[in-house]
Amino acid sequence: MVKERTIDPAVAEILEIAEAQGISTAFSRAEELKPCPIGHKGACCKLCGMGPCRLTKEGQRGICGATIDTIAARNLARMIAGGASAHSDHGRDMALTLLAAAEGKAPDYQIRDEKKLLEVAHLLGVKTQGRETMEIAKEVAEKSLAQFGQQQGEIIYLHRAPKKRQEIWRKLGIAPRGIDREVVDIMHRTHMGNDQWYESILMAGLRTALADGWGGSMLSTDITDILFGSPVPLMARANMGALSEDEVNIVVHGHEPVLSEMIVVAVNDPEMIEYAKSKGAKGINLSGICCTANETLMRQGVPTVGNFLSQELAMITGAIELMIVDIQCIMQALAPLTQQFHTLLVTTSPKAHVEGATHVEFDEHNALEIAKKIVKMGIDNFPNRRETHIPKQISHLIAGFSHEYINYALGGFYRGSFRPLNDAVIQGRLRGVAGVVGCNNARTCQDYSHDYVVRELIKNDVLVVMTGCGAIACAKSGLLSPEAAELAGPGLREICEAVGIPPVLHVGSCVDNTRILTTLSQMATEGGLGEDIADIPAVGFAPEWMSEKAISIGCYFVASGVYTIFGSESPVANSPIVDRFISEGWEKLVGGKLEFIPDPEETVRKALEHIDKKRAALGLVEYDPTRFGQSGDRLMRQFIEAMEAGLPVSPYSAKIPEPAKK
């Protein structure tokens, strides 16, 4: 039973305990509570007081006359708006933090990446010559904030896309005007009695998704890099083995790095460590869950305990003194668990209160002070710890791949470029590239689809970039370690060995999917792979999606020209017309398409077909893995071993003699 719920042995171990003790988890609730079969397929409209209208019969209409197509389109568009507003509001808070820091009102924050500040300033048209850093930062923050309330024209970040892509957006009228405006547009458009043509609704949906991907999310990533540093590779650990038996375990969970970065400072404060010791602990051990974990993992190497579906189980280990949550993907189920376990659940965002949790409102103006206060609460809770069950599982990974670093990795400071990456695709060492992102979903076996899809892709020489909970899934199964290159096809293995990278690159939290957009744009601009993102042999995946944010992400990838495959059934399945429009219809218009395919094997097959189709369209050589794999250290290792074994080898010959027969 448990094996069907997760492939993570640590999660399985705790699930056994939960089951034995009769503790309810998302896993057990998913079995007890089946999804509504009507809402699940997008056939339920509850937009007005005359409904909800459930269109279950062929040709049926709602009270107002709305067709199944309109209803499905409106539901999908509202999901996009929900996701876009979540990401973008997160971005707004980042910009407000930057503004406060620049104005000297948030003394605990500095500009850690000045180079990036200047680049962003250049993009936003902020003058930099002869100006103080903080002066530039202030204007960057103001310009970024202005993107939210802008009413006309188009958001500036669109300029980061290849020229041809920008033209497509303009031609279709889906270049976002302002971030907030597009979300409001969807909410208004989908109100009762408004836009009632599925095509029009869905194109507006794409515009809103773009306002997220090339707006709120992208500026969020940029500002986070400016404030906390652009990630560079570092070694880190993933899974429950990161919890400590004898230290105070503090776990950060949610999506924002603003507070967690301060928690990192606080737990390293010698005074705090001394205080922990005074309570009988050996020290303080910080780890993370979900995307707050990804943020601190990418920049500080803080280990991750697990992804979305691991949150309750981490608490069931009985080893966590305090879990600090900020925003998004926080299960209300955590609160009842604190009744059974000693863990303190601390909510910090005014936008995310949980009944039964302790609320300590975060305020960036005295961030460190609040962080210390929270950490101290955790330490004070240490003496209350009872029996613990900490699974031993731990995997090593390399995290911290920003597009800036990838550019550096491929040529160093002096010759950095995307040329080697493009060359690899052109020659067929890499069949293509894929972004595998998104959540966990209690309706499917945890991590299974992520793991399956990624293993198949790298075996087929597709370089994979990951974010969010998907990245944590594959980190736990070891695919984010450079040693995983051994699981890759011959061409990808050569690239991994040449650069020293894992075949799967962790590029950040879910808001950082924009790093993938930027990377794709740079590949398109580098030359040899067409002139638009849609020309690149690339696919996007969200195998275990569950949140509205994932839908928004998927749609901004589609609108950017990427074929994007979601696992599970289509949320618009009851409208074949809408289902076809978001696939074939969108592909004709924007080059990318959105498809929901529950079978992971089929997703991989369709992805590879698509990659090969794009390769053929570019006139690239047909993918043929047998041509590659001759480089690397293997032969040298054998040679050195033979030499050390005393065999008569010569540096002038790679032929290694068979050991003399006895």
Place this chain on the structure above:
Amino acid sequence: MSRYIATAAIRGANRIVKEADDLFHKTLEELGPDKPIQFPNTAYYLPVILGFTGIEVAKVGDLGPVLEVAKSLLHPVPGEQTWLPYLGETLDCGVATLFAEEAIEGLRFARGEQPERIPGLQLTGTSFTSPDAGEGGNGGYANGPIDDIQLRSWGIQLVDGRMPGFAAIVGAAKSNQAAVQIIRELQQRNILIFLSGNVNGRSIIHQLMEEGVEMGYDTYIVPFGTDTISAIYALGFATRAALTFGGLKGGQFREILLYNKYRTFAFVLALGEVDDLKYATAAGAISYGFPAIADTVIPQILPTGVTTYEHVISMPFDDIEGKDDAEKARRLVQRCLEVRGVKVKITEVPIPVPYGSAFEGERVKRADMRIEFGGKNSRAFEYLKMSPLDEVEDGKIEVVGPGFENIEVGGYMDLGIVVEVAGRKMQEDFEPVLERQIHYFINGASGVQHIGQRDIAWIRISKAATDKGFNLEHFGKILHARFHSDFGTIVDKVQVTIITEPELYAKWLAEARKAYDFRNKRMAEMTDESVDTFYSCILCQSFAPNHVCVISPERLGLCGAYNWLDCKASHQINPTGPNQPIVKGECIDPVKGYFTGVNEYAKQASHGTVEQVSMYSIMENPMTACGCFECIMMLIPEANGFMVVSREDPSMTPTGMTFSTLAGMAGGGLQTPGVMGIGKYFLVSKKFIRADGGFKRIVWMSSFLKESLAEELKAVCEREGDPDLLDKIADERVATTVEELLPFLEEKGHPALTMPPLF
């Protein structure tokens, strides 16, 4: 990268940077911060450091910040497990290695420890007038950095493809036979060869010395030193090529590196075991787009991107197919060329000795000589004429008269070479153009040396060449093969007669002299006014992308290699090539030499950087230069005139700058009034800076020019109505400063002092 290579290279980089830092502090203490650092006869300071960082290192103390940059580029070696990425880091460590190596060589010069002493090593010189000159002179040293004169004189060959690139060989070959064969294979393809490094103390330089292979500029083989550090001079050469011909400035590292990736076909050939420092240096070379090939077992890096093709290739020597080391060496070199994408045009010349431009500079010393024609004791002439198609029998090679079999070793005899060509597109005007090629064609044979032209030709054949069976008929074979391959579009038939029979010799010599005389008169009559078409030369745009030469009958190209007739012939041979006709158009200003057609062409071909070109003025819109110029002219305001320094002259000039330093201002396709690069024969033209007062404005001139153009300049002085003018012009022997120059001019009564002010 591979983790193995990354580990070795990063380790090597950390060590060499430490070594450089130690030597820096030691030197700082011993010699002080103000002790000058300089690579002799080169501009651009320490060029790799300048190119990457823009820092001008002129004294010991300047190296401090450079080494800080080097340290900031270092990284730790990748771990054994869950290692961090290493490609970018290794490439940065490679660059740090280059900084450290160049710093060390700079410090060694300051300490008097460079060039490296290699007892018994004799290098062939640069230009020379007699093969017997300079023998037994001061040898015993490695070459050290290539001087600017040589860099510039190779410039034109690098751009016109005669010299496809360079091979930086590091280490020692498996055997002497392999060493010689590798070198010969590269020479036959005219690839410049740089030697450095050793394996257990033994260097390929030692191997070539033992095998009696002549090294030096003239044979395209430059031994830098027997340690790996000296390989930095190869990358210095590459950097300077970008600065000199690419018009780039120090600190434009990306442009400099990409310039080399796309334009300089160079590679590293690591012979013998590869140690940490060699890996680190090769990592530095990869940033230039230069791949590395090893003849031993090392990890391969086959993905591309930083280099155009594979990054690192292992070709274990014993695993190469081939019956002996020579054949294996040939295959190794072929692979090197593939990896770098070197395009080599080889003409099969059916003679028993190796053949290629790299042998052009080879000299045959008296002691090694089997026979000579011309020179002190005998006479030799060569004459090329066009004949009607039906009178020429293609491939017919006739030796009339006795061979040299009966002449004693080291003896001499008279020789005439008559080449008759025919072709539908052949014109009488092309005869001298083609005839001048005889010099290059014959020189290409290993063991054969050719000097001079027309009836002052001087040819020697070495004993080594005759031992292999080289005889007189082979001159014909060479000429037949080369005229077909190089001038096939205008020449359909080639017939060669080699004459030693005295009566026929005399008859043909007389006919040849009649033709020389006729051609001289025809050239003299040819003026800019007598033609309606000039020619462009944009050959150097592969190196200097915005430079355009405009070549008229009275103004030859600044490299000295192309005059108007050459360009006309070249255009016939390759109608879409670098020499395009420029219809003069309307003459806007006959004195300054402005023509509408020339201006339009220059603007378009210089991609808008040059709006107008005056053909006859240095002060207003002068013609730009690539970097291959024979001479540089520059205004000396105090003297109301100009000086001319030739590239052979390393001395200080009254402008306070040497040729090398001036070259940085004159090259790169930029118009700088008062500064101009020219071909030396432009000095004798009637149109020479006519707008600015002509030859009378020359107040200072390298003595080399005075001597090598003595006859021609005498005629110019007479034409200018001042027969003693040449004596009134100063040179480096009497003046290297303005303070010395002015009294000299006054004492001699130089006309420039009383001419109208220049501005």
